[in-house]
Amino acid sequence: MTLARACGVVINGVEGLVVDIEAYLSQGLPGMTIVGLPDTAVGEARDRVRAAIQNSELAWPSERRITVGLSPASVHKRGASLDLGIALSILSAHSQVPEMTKTIVVGELALDGQVRPVRGVLVAALCAYRRGYDTLIVPQSQVNEAQLVPDLKVIGVKSLSDAVAFLRGEEITEDLPLPIEFIEETIPDLCEVRGQSNARHALEVAAAGGHHLAFLGSPGVGKTMLAQRLPGLLPKLTDDQAVEVTAIYSAAGALSAGQGLIRTPPFQAPHHTTTKAALIGGGSNAVRVGMVTMANHGVLCLDEAAEFERSVLDALRQPLESGVVTIARSGFQTVLPARFQLVLASNPCPCGKFIGTGAQCSCSSQVRRRYFSRLSGPLLDRIDLRVTLERPSLAELDPSSGELEGTNIVADRVANARARAAHRFRDEPWKINSQVPGPMLRRRYPVSDSARELLANDSLEISARGADRILRVAWTIADLRGHDTPTETDVAAALMYRDGNGSWQAS
Ligand SMILES: Nc1ncnc2c1ncn2[C@@H]1O[C@H](COP(=O)(O)OP(=O)(O)OP(=O)(O)O)[C@@H](O)[C@H]1O
Ligand SMILES: [Mg+2]
Ligand SMILES: [Zn+2]
Structure with a gap:
């Protein structure tokens, strides 16, 4: 031949x-x-x-x-x-x-x-x-x-x-394959985060409803700690998701020898110096997957978010809107999956002290505005939950002040809340509250008059988009509390997350 x-x-x-x-x-x-x-x-x-x-x-x-x-x-x-x-x-x-x-x-x-x-x-x-x-x-x-x-x-x-x-049909001496290790990635436990009851609750709500989440606070108050604990609160990946995620890691060359299917939702935390190509994917010939694709079915954590290049943040628009990234190369397009839950953490200003009254902040208002402006617009608009973190008190940090709820307990509540939502949405293409389109939200899932009146309060100046965000969160809070529809207190709790107690500009 x-x-x-x-x-x-x-x-x-x-x-x-x-x-x-x-x-x-x-x-x-x-x-x-x-x-x-x-x-x-x-x-x-x-x-x-x-x-x-x-x-x-x-x-x-x-x-x-x-x-x-x-x-x-x-x-x-x-x-x-x-x-x-x-x-x-x-x-x-x-x-x-x-x-x-x-x-x-x-x-x-x-x-x-x-x-x-x-x-x-x-x-x-x-x-x-x-x-x-x-x-x-x-x-x-x-x-x-x-x-x-x-x-x-x-x-x-x-x-x-x-x-x-x-x-040739001859015997080959194959090594025994390595035993497959179901490497359970060790996700740190929520019980290690002291104090921060609001932020802990917001994390639970985010996990239950799939809401994007933003933490604002001074350095060292636990923003990164909290963000890292989100994958532990999310349900394990389904079989199909596990194959999809593991294949993405395989394509990225990020699987270790002997690793089994990835069952834990991935967690990707790009550094603020990350380039657009590394985040979104790209390359000059064959397309390499970016971190947004590696975060598919999991969490993308933008720590120190205001430090990212504006163009890098802007590149997140498409995946946030459509759950995919499209990469165009001479003559052909590659579409990569990129459906992730965003957790964004930021200092409020370059000095990090503009919290509460802001009395200790040494930044000029112009510097503050410029710092923050990178986050505003398309990115912040998509974030349903915004939380401002204060420094935990010494008493709260003291371990002898009692055990806090750990990941297992909270993850159980998250699973129950998701089951309630999935039942409500059994005939719909969406399964979690964050995915309900705005018009559907108002038409198909009305809340009580008294609950709605809370949002109609003129002094709050809530836009239609803002009201949708609050209602989505209110539904998730209701699901967590076992309510059939959001009560007045559920909506009030959701309102608290509207603009992080005033520190995030409300929209
Ligand atoms: N609420 C908390 N409970 C327990 N430990 C905490 C808490 N907040 C901070 N710490 C301790 O401080 C360290 C830094 O916390 P973390 O990195 O989460 O802060 P951060 O808010 O992300 O700060 P930065 O703005 O500098 O990124 C943690 O590793 C932990 O040891
Ligand atoms: Mg941090
Ligand atoms: Zn400052």
Whole structure:
């Protein structure tokens, strides 16, 4: 045989694309060319593949002209995950291994023929399964990741020789796969946060209703502590969500060896120096996922939010509105999932002391306004819950002042409240209060007259949008308290979160 084929997978965003690898051996000037828009990494594959074959006691077809074609040509092929497939297709064209059918091969080759781990093995496995392939050859250390997809025959190889042995039907000495560790990410417990009863309650409401949340307060009062505890209050991911999230982490190269499906809602906290590309995703060739996508079905925490570049904050508009990010590259678009719950934390001003009367703040009003203006508009508008944190008192910080409620207890209440909402919304596309569109909210879920009158108070100057935000939160508070509709006290409690006791500009 002089023409043979193998299949590989390349990752674009969170999608896998099957790439056909064809090797053709012909008469002519000896040498090797790879065609099909390979980037530099695939170009380097030529040298790696040749060295790996020669160092694996296999014959390099040195008298022949070798042409390797990768298709579809329009797909950007990035990274070295096609190495192993290229090597096997050449060996197959040279009749050293039988033809591969219904098999996908992923793995990078080292010069000595060892197979190295690659990004996106779970994505490749899902892709193989959905496209009807039945065997997947992967780096030995990533067998667990591929095996998260049932009904797929997964072959782990440590080296090119192993892969050749497998295709020849010989025994290969597979290492026992690592035991799958269900690494329960250790989320810190809510009982460690002392005082801050308002903020603790707001966190519970946020978890129950899926509301975006903002904390405003001086340095060191517990904003970051609280934000980190939100994933522990949220329900565990469903099976479908777990596969989706784990595949995203796989595509991002962020899964550790032996890690099982991710079951805890992810938590992503970009630093305020994070670039737009790192946050949203992008890259010059194949699209790399950004942190908003890694926060899908979980929490995106913008700590020190006012310190972010304005353009970076503005880039969050699309995902907040639509739950996806669209990345346009010359000629094609990639859409990545990005449905997350936002927790934003900020100091009130550069000196951090403009809380309450603001008497201790040394910033000019102009400086304060400029600092805060980055957050206003589209970002703050979408945040239903706004809380101002005061410094906890010494008595509150004293552990002997009693045990506070921990994550388990609060998470149980959150689960019950979510169940109530899900029942109310059983025939609707939305399942949590934060997702109810404004017009539906008013039309289908009326509250009592007395409760509504609270919002009609002229001196509060509540806009229609502001009223929607308050009502969504009031419903969640009612769900937590076991009320069928929000009472006056539920609405009053929601009102308190409207503008963080006046520290956030109400809209
Ligand atoms: N309410 C609290 N209960 C217990 N410990 C607290 C509390 N607030 C702050 N601390 C202690 O102070 C440390 C800093 O808290 P944290 O990072 O949450 O503050 P922050 O409000 O995010 O501050 P910054 O504005 O500087 O980011 C915590 O690690 C904890 O040790
Ligand atoms: Mg902090
Ligand atoms: Zn200040």
